[in-house]
Amino acid sequence: MALNLALAAVLAALASAIVSLAAHRRIGVLKWLSFPLLGLSGLAAAVAGGMALAGGDAQVAQLPLGLPWLPWQVRLDVLAGLFLLIIGIVTFAVGIFGPGYVSEYEHGDHPLVQLGFFTGLFIAGMQLVVLANDAFMFMIAWELMSLSSYFLVVFHHEQAANRRAGFLYLLMAHVGGLTILLGYGVLATFGGGFDFDAMRVVELTPLWASVAFALAFIGFGMKAGLVPLHAWLPEAHPVAPSHISALMSGVMLKVAVYGFVRVTFDLIGEVQWGWGVTALLVGSVSALLGILYAMQQNDLKRLLAYSSIENVGVIFLGLGMAMVFMGTGHEGLGAIALIAALFHAFNHALFKSLLFLGAGNVIQRTHEQNMERMGGLLTRLPYTGVFFLIGSMSIASLPPFNGFASEWLTFQAALQAVALENGVLRIVIPFTAAMLALTGALSVACFVKAYGVVFLGQPRSRRARHARATAWGMRGAQGMLALFCLLAGVFPNVMVGLLGNVSQLLTGARMASATQHGWLWLTPVSSTEASYSAPLVLIGILLAWWLIWQLLHPRGARSVRRGKTWDCGFGPLNARMQYTGTSFAMPLRRIFSPVWRIDEKVERQSEAEGLRVSRLSHQLQVSDHSWYALYEPIGRLVLVAARRIARLQQGNIRVYIAYSFFTLLVLLWLIS
């Protein structure tokens, strides 16, 4: 049942791709056919995923496709169900959001066919990845996902920067795909077959298991945007249309996480704690650097993309912890960490897509991507403003929203490190927890900047000043996601309980005590050790608010009076006097300066006596090191090799004859 529904979702996505082939110059097709179909697909996927997640036992089927000896097999178990649910929710939101958003493409010739067609394929690809039960189908779906998202990244291919981003993205996706393929190759060679069932049963030698893990880690990590393989992500995600960015950041990264979990926990099975440490360290570094990079961005979508790197880092940190616990034989604790990680994945999907949709909304209204030209939008786009605020609070992991719940669980898992026998691990895990704490604090800073600069203060440009309200669909989509953020945050027990099924499947343990005190209390280990009651927190805040209002709000007080902002007695304040995003980020830029490659130019022209500065110009370029440390060297290497090789083709026929002459001689000499 659930499986059929899931397949129906795939078909709906494909259908939306097909119908939008007719969308050339007819945007109505996109608005009224393909996006509703997407919404339908998302709904079906969400329902199917939810059923599978709650249902427990896996369902399998075979598609009439694939190789003669390796037909496509699909399987829907709880893990697949979870991620199908994620895909479904966001897809549904996009289906609602889309029609209003694409209406800006009504004028001018935009390749609408491309947009609709590949969006459908993209979503179908992601759903198939989650459903696949053999490596061959997995790879096909995976690359379908990459390829179609690539075509969406180059949607605005007039700007050279976007083309470059697209190329980089495609290249990295391909390399990652090949790495994953190699990993599956290892598994299949020993498992004697490319279907996952065969891989599950086989026991690899520790060495080969580690090889397979390393390949999967690199491959999926590349897609998930782990540092230092992340450089493509902030280039590619922002340049796509915003609802696509939402899908890429919100969902595609999760699909990568899915692949990693599937391969590591399910297919390889015997987890070694060494892998856990690797994932732990890489994850925490990604989290920290991700948020630090995000802090310095002034392009709203770039900022969000970088913060995705951070959240993926947090997820992998949790997964790493789970691996450490499992590798050392503490399945119960492993379950806590795993649930925390998966819960964070779920939450990140919600709030990151919420934020990207909000950003898309803002960008569509202001036609600006640069935060420095926004401002004061809260009063102009009130709905978006409120929803974006909720998203920001969730991603900054503030109670009582969902981001906090999952981060809290992660911390609780980290605190169990004391139970480990190995002293090194007992030190490493608290240390990574400290990194996580720093990350959390920085993410608060980062989103204070984002929200404050975009929505508060005075508008910094004419377009921002004249931004007007948006289509209902777009508000609705954001509203829905915001509501989910709140619900998942206030009733974490529901999700945690469901995720218990997943941890049951993967670690053989579930967080039994987590929900034993009823829906009100979340107690990962035991009620005396740690407890968190999000509902009561919410009630408490509201209660306190109400009390204040009742007690302290003076009766019959004269209502507020509006007055000018205090300008210290100098003339009136204008928008250019307020803090910019760059200046807001300056202290942290100064504190963590070694993290970036900063080149800052200040040109000061002062008058003759050099006291009064007549003109002042400031340029700032903040870029991350991985370019100069990793990517450019490799590119240069290839080019140099190519130049060397090119000497083979130097044009003189006699040399060519000499080649075959000597080839002959050498071979003859070899064989005799």
Place this chain on the structure above:
Amino acid sequence: MTWAGWLLALLQAALFVAAAPLLTIWVKRNKCWLQNRRSPSLLQPYRDLAKLFRKQVVLSENASPLFRSAPYIVFAVTVLAAATIPLISTQLPTTAIADMIVLVGFLAVVRFFLALAGMDVGTAFGGMGASREVSLSALAEPALLMVIFTLAMSAQSTNLASTVQYLHDAGLVLRPSLLFALFGLLLVAVAESGRIPVDNPATHLELTMVHEAMILEYSGRHLALMEWAAQLKLMIFGVLIVNIFFPWGVATELSAAALLIGLVAVLVKLALIGVVLAFAETALAKMRVFMVPQFLNLAFLLALLGALSHVILEVDI
């Protein structure tokens, strides 16, 4: 937990909120004495608050709804945070609502809205204050969390009540980890509650101010709530320090006598720490803003040392 427990929790929270201004003025008085100035009466902060509540609110014309609701959120969340801290007794049902990590979360919420409110009007001051606040606390918060980790690892719990209970029952044990944690927490407390040498609540000097810069645009009851929340914050840190590291006298069961002892004990301890703070603020000078990170790094380092020394020195497996 019985209804009595909840009632006690409510009373305790009320006491906490009510007593917060008292601690501030107590520190101020001590400072005055130390600097042989005449000190205001102990009721002065209450008078100020009352006055502010009565005064009319003047809002900048480009202040958004967020600006108006921020004070309420800030105050409410701070009160909730206070309510989850065992002041007199460890028999506190509210501690189960939020453990120490959630407490840090509450402080983060407060900071989040303070900073947003600071940026809302769109003056240079507000933005500057917000920027400094988030930057500095971005360093303070991890230190605080590390302190909490150290405690949690010793006490096998992040629940404040049971932690205090544990340390109380353990009696006088000299733990290197707790020593480090204490000093770390002290530094963090100074930074978070905006005291010298990190920030000076008494001045509005644009080069140095952090907290004041954010609430510069506030007036009337909004300002009152903000001020009160700040005083609560100071109190929260004070209580945390005294009740965790010097848990003696705290009531561990719900008997009138025990509660009375607990009340007296916590008042004495707070008075003492007030004196210490006053001494410190008199002795030290406000440091430059960009010296503060080193200060907080020190705090973080201490906390980390605490955690590590716990793992290395105190656990035996």
Place this chain on the structure above:
Amino acid sequence: MTIAQFSLPEQLVLILAALVLFTSFALLAQQRMLASIHVFAWQGALVAAATAMIAGVYDKHHLYFSALMTLGLKALLIPWMLRRLVDRLGIAHEVETVVRPALVMLAAAALVVFSYYVALPIEKLSSLSTRSTIAISMAVVLIGMLMMVTRSQAVSQVIGFMSIENGLFFAAVVSTHGMPMVVELGIAFDVLVAAVLFGVFFLQIRESIDSLDVDRLNRLSETDEMNGTRE
């Protein structure tokens, strides 16, 4: 067994083989256009003679035909065509300088040794008295290639190519007493067409770079000096 035990005709075949080898040395050394065409013709004639010899000794009658064909093609027709071409192109009396002729000769000798060394195991197995000729013909082939490497003159390259063909044909005849007739016809046909096409190309090359120096055919190259690096 030594050469003494061979019958006279077999010895004669060996003599011819030696002569063929000698002619290809001569081709390698020969720097005058016309002269090298003549030498090439002689080589063809020798191959034809060897073929006829084999045909006589082992009375393989179809070999007579192929001997005739070889004579007509390799000794008469192709040399004649080449001759006409060089006359038309006016390079009949051109003298081409070979760089380091002594070295080239040495290399050719080395090639003979090498091919003998490669062919040794074959000879172990062979029962035919003419087995050693395989080494010779391999040497002829290799020397032909060497000639194409060392000569930058299109015509002499073609001659080298044709002498390779001679070597092949010689190998086919003396070591295996001739391929099936159809195959030989096909090969002959190909050689003929090739010769014609070479003629066509001489003219085309001539009109495109007005010279027959293949070293000047180097527009299609990918080294940096030819096309600017594109990073």
Place this chain on the structure above:
Amino acid sequence: MIGLYFTLLLPFGGALLLALVTNPAVAGWLNVAISVGTLVAAVTLALSVLDQGPLLSPGGWFYIDAFNIYLVALTAFIGVTTAIFSRPYMTYVLSEGWVRQRRMRLYHAMYQGFMTTMLLALTTNNLGILWVAVEGATLATVLLVSLYRTPESVEAAWKYFVLCGVGIAQALFGTVLVYFTAAHVLQAPDIGLNWTELRGVAGQLDPTVMSIAFVFLLVGYGTKIGLVPLHNWLPDAHSEGPTPMSAVLSGLLLNVGLYAVVRIKMLVDPALADPSFDNPQLAGHLMMGFGLLSFLVAGLFLHRQQDIKRMFSYSSIEHMGLMTFAFGIGGPLATFGALLHMTVHSLTKSAIFVTVGHATHIAGTQAIEKIRGLIKTQPHVGWGLLLGTAAIAGFPPFGVFTSEFMLLTATMESWPWLSVVLLSGLAIAFAGLFRNIHPMVYGSVPEGQLPVKANMLPVAVHLILVLWLGLSIPPFLAQWFDQATQLITGSHFL
């Protein structure tokens, strides 16, 4: 039987006929018609072979089995689609005045002549005839390479001619050696070159001679395949000739070279299995070495290309290297994958060359930096090029991925560490292709670049076929490949 004769005689007669037709328009249509006829004949032949099994013509001159019949069908098919493309394209060439009427006659006649030699080479049972046919293919195409008579084209043609001539000559020497050893085993000398006979006694052939023969044959036919370092003629010839020629050269001629080598390998392997010989895997190892070398080198060359056709000819080298490598590995999986790869590569590559023809027509040049914004100028051509490149780069769900997947698996099983090399090679080649494709298809349109009358039907057909092969291999085709695999490796794969 009858199908066979038609398959061979139709193009042959067509060549003679077209040599007489002066009107290029008529010739173009005739060309298409003849190709279609050939295709029909080939398909009937294929069907008959499929249900009656291998077919040996009386006199043993021709031998059709599952291995070559599918190449025959493929050749005929691509012959048709390319002919369809060539008709309008050559009229455009004619209108541009690059060629004169007389040469159009030559072109069409030689087109069919080339098809004849291809089909002859594929169907013959006699190694000597095989050689003659392959050499004939060179002779047939060499004049077409220099069709435009530009200095570059003449130079390319000369290199093509001489290098292939020399290479092929070595193949002949190898053939002679094979015949030589066969003479010791087989009594009747004139069947000594019949592949079926040799196959029967392959075990008794002398290993040493066969190894030497294989070296000569590999170098000889390897030149045709375009194995590095014997490949130098290939990019020149492919880039300078008229585009339809490039399509058939890349799509077919290379296959035939590889076909010949594999046939020989099928003889050499049993011979080398002789206990007295020390390295029984010699043939396979040599092929693997050459294949891998070509694969990597060609991949690097892709990064420096400035001429679009040249670039794709390098990609052909790369893929031929991959197939050679796979056949060298041997084993059912690798062989099956290689056969599949032959098919999908031919289809994709010829489709790409057709698209490239249109693209160069649009831009009026083959220089990559002049071709810009195709998707905006003419979406069909732009997307054709983009998707074709994605397909050839091995992106699923296109068939190339399937075959590469199988090759990779095979490598994993037998030579695990080589698979790393293979993957890095794929990545390098991929980057090389796309760094050049990207600016060509995207971006804004340079002024004066207008859409042209393009017939994208062949491209669509090819790509859809490739896509189909990627999503699911139809059972009959799988059966077909499996029979071929069984022939080559002696064991079934399915």
